[in-house]
Amino acid sequence: MQSSPAQISCTAFLEKDCLAKGTIQHVVATVKDTLEDSKFVQLLIFDDLTGKPLDIDFRGNTVEVLERLNSQVGHIPDSNEHEQPARRVGRPKLGVVSGEVTLLPRHWDWLKAQPGGASVTLRKLIDEARRTGENEGKVRAAQEASYHFMTAMAGDFPQYEEALRALYAGNEDLFYGLIDHWKPDIRDYIKTLAKGAFKQEES
Structure with a gap:
């Protein structure tokens, strides 16, 4: 999903x-008003x-640059474009969908022996797997963001x-320690990007 200009944060x-x-508008306007054209390289x-x-x-001038930027990033939805339909009065739907699961007898035996039975246990296992996957995804995203910036600025x-x-080894x-003596602005930005790059031990 493409972000609107107001949602893009940059440095x-x-x-x-x-x-x-x-915000990208603030940064673009600041550098356009501050720098001479020869400095943009x-x-x-x-x-x-x-x-x-x-x-x-x-x-062009600052206004032209911002107008072009806004048109490139895309349309900013009006706040009324995605209004949620009014909810009906009454009991909410639980959203439970039945389906077929094929397991070996030992799997069924184990599930049936768990508190709450097979359905409750399966839902808990799926929710835990989803949480684990989301956490791993956040770690990978932070690693990749750090990598992209480091490659461009600290190679x-x-x-x-x-x-x-x-x-990538997760050795925080x-x-x-290795980046501590790097140029302060570069080092500090890397630290910001890498905040989620290391798995936190569960207490």
Whole structure:
């Protein structure tokens, strides 16, 4: 699903220094009003969600740049476009759907012996698997966002490859230790992107 401009958060870097951060409109307007045209070749703007650089057309004045940006990103839905239908008074539907499950006898025996029976146990197992999958997805997304930014901005930094290996190995202490001496603005942004990149031990 494509985000509207107001929903996109990004950060602009001029060479290795952070120049602006916030909504894409704020960042684009700030850099357009601040930088000379000759400086735009040294500018990179990164999506805070994916860590990928954004391709912005800075031709023209600030108003023209923002108008072009809004048309490129897409239509912002009106607040009334997705109104929910009025709910009927009465008992809500539970949404339970019956279906066929094929298991071996030992599986049925185990399910029937669980508190609440087979149906309750199956629902609990599925919900837990979904939660686990969602958590793993968040870890992968944070790793990928960190990777994209590090590749673009820190590929020539010392111990870059070691830091990437630590990132994907889930070695949090080693990862942060390796990047700790990097350029402050670069290091701090990587830390922001990598917040969800490491699995947290359950208490």
